[in-house]
Amino acid sequence: MSSSSSNVNLETRSPLDEVICFNKGGLFDLGHPLLNRIAESFVKASGIGAVQAVSREAYFSAVDGNRMDNTGGMPSEVSNAKKHRLHGLRGETSSKSLEAMVKNTGKESLQWGLAAGIYSGLTYGLKEARGANDWKNSAMAGGITGATLALTSGDTSQEHMVHCAITGAAISTAANLLTGIF
Template structure:
């Protein structure tokens, strides 16, 4: 098995986190998992801090529940992002083109997979696929505007 490499660099306001598994597909999926998973963890941390400040108290039980929620949300968001990043990359390799259609197809497939894995009915799977494709394509277009 090929050796892996992990690197972390930070410069305000950007933090880069790279994992090198020796496999481009796995690298993309892992990068998506960790990057978006960290965003979810930060989101929950801010929400929970706000709730604690609003209540004016912090208990050990509340802290444990906050940590559980952070892990759960981070894992869920990260898994969806990793699946999307890996799917988009696989589609790019299959099509041999790097364009917005990869985002559309990747989002469509990921949305359908997430809904199907959540045991949704057929209509919900189709709606999730359409939403996933639309959001991924919009994000791709916005990314190219910046």
Template sequence: MPRRTFLGSLSGPKVDVAIDMGNPFLNVAVDGFLKIGTVAATRAAAEDAYFIVKRGNISRHNFENTLKKMCREGAYWGTVAGVYAGMEYGAERIRGTRDWKNAMLGGALTGLLVSSACGHNKDRVVLDAITGGAIATAADFLNYLA
């Protein structure tokens, strides 16, 4: 059976905002917060817009709820991304090398911190740390392949 492949590239507009906090660690953390927070807020807006249009009920109440959800989701995921970016950068600086282990350490520490801050029990904190490390490592490997 013949195989078809796609030879080309897909790209969108690149928007890069740099905020200098005076410290490279803070610069990385704030950059992660802003980028992922924006994505999460946009996702929340698109999801709510879909359901509002589907129901055919556009009201001030729905609009206010959407804005609250956008802020909540953007702040949560932005914070997680900022913590991860900072942890990975810190691991890179401490270890003096740039490899997949930094992603693993950053993901594990982020999972541990976020889970602890949410008040989870000890077993859940450990599982969230393992999950964070695994996801970050897999993402780093996939990014390397792409």
């Protein structure tokens, strides 16, 4: 809790106190810093995942509306990304299309939140257990998070899981090593 609201009783906090608390990372108080960190990371990343999913769908709806040929002249990364959309999403204004978008947004929100919660919890736990906050913690947390995310995709083969674990560990380690450089 921030110093301006530390003397304020929970029942009498104003909306401004809540916003100040949110900005300082005090979104939850579940009784333990590890639980607080996991919950906050999950909620914040879930929101980012939802915005990303809705933005992507809006983009593809706009592109589909402006082109008769869906792949003609489109960069390969755009046409490849379209393959990952739900089959029910066709840029229509029907209840099925809206329902598919809501399901897709929920799934992606859950995946983003899961990744952030697992990674944040693991880095915190490893820091507490090892007594160090270094690239090794990042590599381990990134690898476990990557493997876990592989389980949420359609392809749960061992090769895919190993690929995701290595990618997660590499990205996490690189981010840790580059902290403070930029």
